[in-house]
Amino acid sequence: MIIDCHTHLLPRRVKTDRTECVRKDKAFGALFSSAKAKVASPEEILTYLDNSRVDKAIVFGFPWEDYETAAQNNDEIWDFYEKYPDRIIPFATFSVLDPGLAHKECTRTLSGGFAGVGELAMYRNGWATADFEALRPCLDLAEHFRVPVMIHVNEPVGHDYPGKIFVDLKALFKTVSDFQEIDFILAHFGGGFFIYSLMPEIGPKMKRVYIDTAAAPFLYDSRIFSVAVQSLGEDKVLLGTDFPLLGFSRYELMLDQANIQGYLRAKILGGNVQTILNRKR
Numbered sequence: 601m602i603i604d605c606h607t608h609l610l611p612r613r614v615k616t617d618r619t620e621c622v623r624k625d626k627a628f629g630a631l632f633s634s635a636k637a638k639v640a641s642p643e644e645i646l647t648y649l650d651n652s653r654v655d656k657a658i659v660f661g662f663p664w665e666d667y668e669t670a671a672q673n674n675d676e677i678w679d680f681y682e683k684y685p686d687r688i689i690p691f692a693t694f695s696v697l698d699p700g701l702a703h704k705e706c707t708r709t710l711s712g713g714f715a716g717v718g719e720l721a722m723y724r725n726g727w728a729t730a731d732f733e734a735l736r737p738c739l740d741l742a743e744h745f746r747v748p749v750m751i752h753v754n755e756p757v758g759h760d761y762p763g764k765i766f767v768d769l770k771a772l773f774k775t776v777s778d779f780q781e782i783d784f785i786l787a788h789f790g791g792g793f794f795i796y797s798l799m800p801e802i803g804p805k806m807k808r809v810y811i812d813t814a815a816a817p818f819l820y821d822s823r824i825f826s827v828a829v830q831s832l833g834e835d836k837v838l839l840g841t842d843f844p845l846l847g848f849s850r851y852e853l854m855l856d857q858a859n860i861q862g863y864l865r866a867k868i869l870g871g872n873v874q875t876i877l878n879r880k881r
């Protein structure tokens with residue numbers, strides 16, 4: 601079974617015309633003002649899955665700063681899941697800028713049956729210590745419902761691109777170590793954060809930390825797969841494409857180049873994320 605753990609679906613009205621959201625939501629504007637930044641419809645996601653022989657996808661929206669837009673996005677993801685329950689795994693996302701509204705939306709979606717939270721991101725100003733603190737009530741909920749939480753993390757070095765933000769890695773580590781019953785999926789190879797699992801005082805507290813491969817073809821040499829598996833563990837790397845940014849074939853190519861085949865490839869392509877999703881209450 602192949603599961604893509606990182607795909608985005610935005611509200612249909614945004615796909616039709618993104619101008620208003622580009623103007624109103626600074627973070628969205630930074631990522632999507634270029635017409636080259638693709639927005640997929642539910643139909644396009646299904647076609648992508650079929651054409652790539654991907655069985656299922658975790659689908660989530662965008663962390664809109666406007667509450668109504670975030671709720672609408674989550675509702676459209678839920679509708680998509682209800683139409684295709686065998687293909688779509690719904691995650692809920694929202695902005696953490698207003699902790700009260702974040703908690704309201706997290707409660708609404710998780711009690712409604714969403715399979716996880718994420719991709720949480722602070723695209724406007726980055727992840728500061730206070731943002732991770734503000735997230736704690738939502739993490740209590742995720743722990744209660746035994747659902748995974750995906751956080752956007754990117755590498756602190758290298759070339760700049762829209763959506764590349766500052767991440768307070770110390771605060772991130774405090775968060776994962778304070779919530780050791782939560783499966784955290786750190787997107788984009790966790791910005792390299794996984795390497796610290798080799799430190800004896802850090803590793804034991806990262807037992808439930810996973811990373812996804814989203815955007816790797818734009819960021820890394822294919823050796824990143826083996827390095828991540830060796831340092832964090834063979835159960836910890838999850839296929840995520842960031843569709844519609846990229847499709848599955850680019851990742852297959854990287855896995856081929858890294859000579860990752862058989863049992864380990866099957867775990868990365870779906871087995872590992874299945875284990876996490878099976879824990880849901």
Ligand SMILES: [Zn+2]
Binds near residue numbers: 788
């Ligand atoms: Zn991301």
